Amino acid sequence: MHTVELGLDTFGDITIGEDGQRVSDAQTIRDIVDQAVLADQVGLSFFGVGEHHRHEFAVSSPELVLAAAAARTEQIHLGTAVTVLSSDDPVRVYERFATLDALSHGRAEVILGRGSFIESFPLFGYDLSDYEVLFEEKLDLFSQLMAEKPVTWQGTTRASLTDADVFPKTESGLTAWVGVGGSPESVVRTARYGYGLMLAIIGGSAERFRPYVDLYHRSLDSFGRDRMPVGVHSPGHIADTDAQAWEELYPAMEANRNAIGAERGWPPYSRLQFQHDVGPEGAIYAGSPETVARKIAATVATLGADRFDLKYANGTLSHGKMLRSIELYGTKVLPLVHDLLASA
Incomplete structure (x- = not known):
C-alpha cells in the first residue's frame, strides 16, 4: 500500500472577517497560529507558512510564526512554504531553523525556493539579473551547512567562509526540501544536492508533472543519492458539500488571482475558469471531503507522492x-485518502 502524509500550507493571506471587514495583519498572524493548533489536533503531518513581502500577505518572517505554533503543538511538523533563499543568507536561515528545530523537539522542516514574487530582491539589495546564480550559490552553501561541521566556501554572491561553524547544533539533523515549479534544471539540481522535491502544482493536471518525478528519481540514481521524498503543493478548500466549498472559495480566489493578474497581464478570473480548475484536470482541490479525497488520492497515485500539502488559505477566505476546512481535511479527507489508496 502506498502511504502518504497530508499537510497544509498558508501564505498568511490577509482575510475578510465574517463582518465583511479587512482583518489586520496582526490578527491574521495570530489566526495562523490557531490554525496550526487545529491542524495538529486533527492529526495532520505538516503545517507550512510561506514568506512574502507584499500587502496581500501578513507573514514576512515565517520562523517566528512557526515558533509560536511550536509552543502550542505536539506532533505536527512545522516548516516554510517557501523560504526565499535567493534573497536571504544561508547561514542565518540555517541558524533560525536549527533554533526552531530545538523549540519544536525536532519537528522543523525548511522548504527552500526562489519564490514566485520578486519584492524581496530590491528590498534586501539584490539584483534580479543575478536571479539564477544567487539561488545556485546559496543552495550550495546551505547544503554544506546541513552537515553541521565547519565550512569553507567561496562564491560571488556573499562573503567567503573559512572553517566557519554554525550554531545551534540540531539533535538529529534538519529536514530540507526544494520547492520546484516545473523546471527540469531545478529538478536535477534538487536531486544533485539530495533534497526532497516539493512540486508546486498551481495550474493544470497533476499528470503533466509525472515526467519531472521520473527525472528526479533518475537523477538521484545518477548522483548516487538515496531515495528522497516527493511532495505536492496545491490550493484548495473543503466544506460539507461541493456547492458550498465552491461558493465560499470562488470570491476569495477571484480577488487573489485578479490582484496578482493585474501585475502580470493575466485576463480576469472567471467562474468558467474556476469550474475547470476544481475539476479532474485542474489544480484546485475544492469540494466536499469525498471529492477532495478522490482528487488527492488520484494525484498521489499518479505521481507516487509521499506528501500532499493543501494551500488552504486563498485570498480573502475567512x-x-x-x-x-482544516477540521474536515484532518477528520474526513485524511482517512478517506488512506482508504482509497489502500483499496487501489
Whole structure:
C-alpha cells in the first residue's frame, strides 16, 4: 500500500472577517497560529507558512510564526512554504531553523525556493539579473551547512567562509526540501544536492508533472543519492458539500488571482475558469471531503507522492471557513485518502 502524509500550507493571506471587514495583519498572524493548533489536533503531518513581502500577505518572517505554533503543538511538523533563499543568507536561515528545530523537539522542516514574487530582491539589495546564480550559490552553501561541521566556501554572491561553524547544533539533523515549479534544471539540481522535491502544482493536471518525478528519481540514481521524498503543493478548500466549498472559495480566489493578474497581464478570473480548475484536470482541490479525497488520492497515485500539502488559505477566505476546512481535511479527507489508496 502506498502511504502518504497530508499537510497544509498558508501564505498568511490577509482575510475578510465574517463582518465583511479587512482583518489586520496582526490578527491574521495570530489566526495562523490557531490554525496550526487545529491542524495538529486533527492529526495532520505538516503545517507550512510561506514568506512574502507584499500587502496581500501578513507573514514576512515565517520562523517566528512557526515558533509560536511550536509552543502550542505536539506532533505536527512545522516548516516554510517557501523560504526565499535567493534573497536571504544561508547561514542565518540555517541558524533560525536549527533554533526552531530545538523549540519544536525536532519537528522543523525548511522548504527552500526562489519564490514566485520578486519584492524581496530590491528590498534586501539584490539584483534580479543575478536571479539564477544567487539561488545556485546559496543552495550550495546551505547544503554544506546541513552537515553541521565547519565550512569553507567561496562564491560571488556573499562573503567567503573559512572553517566557519554554525550554531545551534540540531539533535538529529534538519529536514530540507526544494520547492520546484516545473523546471527540469531545478529538478536535477534538487536531486544533485539530495533534497526532497516539493512540486508546486498551481495550474493544470497533476499528470503533466509525472515526467519531472521520473527525472528526479533518475537523477538521484545518477548522483548516487538515496531515495528522497516527493511532495505536492496545491490550493484548495473543503466544506460539507461541493456547492458550498465552491461558493465560499470562488470570491476569495477571484480577488487573489485578479490582484496578482493585474501585475502580470493575466485576463480576469472567471467562474468558467474556476469550474475547470476544481475539476479532474485542474489544480484546485475544492469540494466536499469525498471529492477532495478522490482528487488527492488520484494525484498521489499518479505521481507516487509521499506528501500532499493543501494551500488552504486563498485570498480573502475567512478564518472561520479555514478552520472548518482544516477540521474536515484532518477528520474526513485524511482517512478517506488512506482508504482509497489502500483499496487501489
